[in-house]
Amino acid sequence: MLEVKDLHVEVEGKKILNGLTLKIGAGEVHAIMGVNGSGKSTLASVIAGKDGYEITKGTILFEGKDLLEMEAEERAHLGLFLAFQYPVELPGVLSSYFLRTAFNATREARGEAPLSVVEFSKYLKERASFVEMDEELLKRAVNDGFSGGEKKRNEILQMAVLDPRFCILDETDSGLDIDALQIVARGVNKLRAANKSFLVITHYQRLLNYIVPDFVHVMIDGKIVKSGGKELALELEEKGYTWVRENVA
């Protein structure tokens, strides 16, 4: 589904990704673990199409299509979704209006008729209850004055509504207490399906107890240095990143 090949990325002349290669098949859940500053969010942003990165080498293909040629919104229309590490507050932008606009823009891009306000609000309710979340968050301006936990929950709620096929979760667990973590994980698990893939970025193994990955990759200095099954996460938790570093070197 997604294929990243030998990706080299610089920001303001500084090398951040150094030949990253990653292949994710349909229905698979991959986890990327790495210390702060290893380039995880940069990878997420580059896949999602944020400006300001210089891609000096490499390709990213989504179902064979060259993502690097596309604008962020076109990627979203194809079914890409990024749950942000730091969701942005948008005071004055009502959540329900924002989501309907995003949802209908995607439908139009796919040649489907947009949903009316009434149809969409019914759909919104369904999706919120599907991921067992309160739609109360959607009655406010997007993330405006939300707590850290509310913001992360809102990302998953948006994911449920937009129903993407490829989801990146960037440290969705950070700053969540155990209850909030379980709510978020349960939501993600409900959305798992044979035609959907996930890239779960995390710092700690904890989240992966709840969202069990098929593959785990360890990222150091902008590169994947070790890959394995879900047991790699546990091993990493036990032995630490220095262990990987020493083993690679």
Add this chain to the structure above:
Amino acid sequence: MLLNLEGIAPEDWKYTSLSEVLSRKYTLGEKVKAEGSFLPGFKSILVVNGYAENLSEATETDSSLPFVKLNSQFSPGSLELTLTPDLPVHIVYVTKGNDVSSSPVFSSPRCDVKGEGLLVESFIGEGAYLNCPVTTFEVSPNKRIEHVRIIEEAGDHISAVLSKLNRDSYFSSTVFSFDGKLIRNDVVMTLAGENAFGVLNGLSIGNTSQHIDNNTVIDHQVQNCESRELYKGIYDDNSKGVFGGTIIVRPDAQKTNAIQSNRAILLSDDSTIDSRPQLKIWADDVKCTHGATVGKLDDNALFYLRSRGVPIKLARAMLIKAFASEVKVSNRAISDLIEEKITNKLTK
């Protein structure tokens, strides 16, 4: 005729040049026919080139602003208005200018307001002209007046909104500056009676080579009054915004609480804003804060919207409107109208 301005304070006109306005020869606006469109449910008053039915002789104001003096000198008369809470009033001021090849029209409507209620003033026009309207408010003890001004001029607009708040009164003024080549609003609010609460808000949206200058003065003369001020601006192309915000707290005005904020976003490289907050505080037991920010549209916010599938043009419009929406009007019919005008202006 040439305009003969006396008593221009250079520091009040530092960022707005009058050389073009003063170099033109004007003809005085005449009593002609025109039409305006009015808000439903409002008492409607049409003013054309300063003329309306039932004008009284314009009285002197105690303002020393040069364009206010000019208005008193040339105004065909004053519209004396006593607002009532059950019937909001909508005045549409039309200025019929000359075609650009001949001398522009000078118009000086004057309106004096008291009572209690809501007043909306719209300014429209055609051709070449300079419109110099002056509106004064006397808010009596315990009364409440709300004022909304919507500027969509074809020519230039140099205006004054002068308000005096007496004991336990409330006044709010919201100035929307949309169209007009040169717009200058002198908004002066005097808190003259204890426990008065005054609000000055404004939203300016400039594009092409528009110049929009809001020069505001809040004068706390007595103790225990509060004022709130929020002026926001959105500037595109090579438009220019100016904000002057003076807050005066006189020696007797203890326990004053004044909050001022000026925020602007620049949508293009060639647009500019000059913001000049000034606190002149002579009392010691007061709470005054002011803040000014200038920025671009937030790239992270833009990316957030686009990453969800919102196309870039729409995403930008959503963020600009969200920025503008902080300047609120409580009346539903007006806020709907304003929203429509903002959309129109942004898609021009």
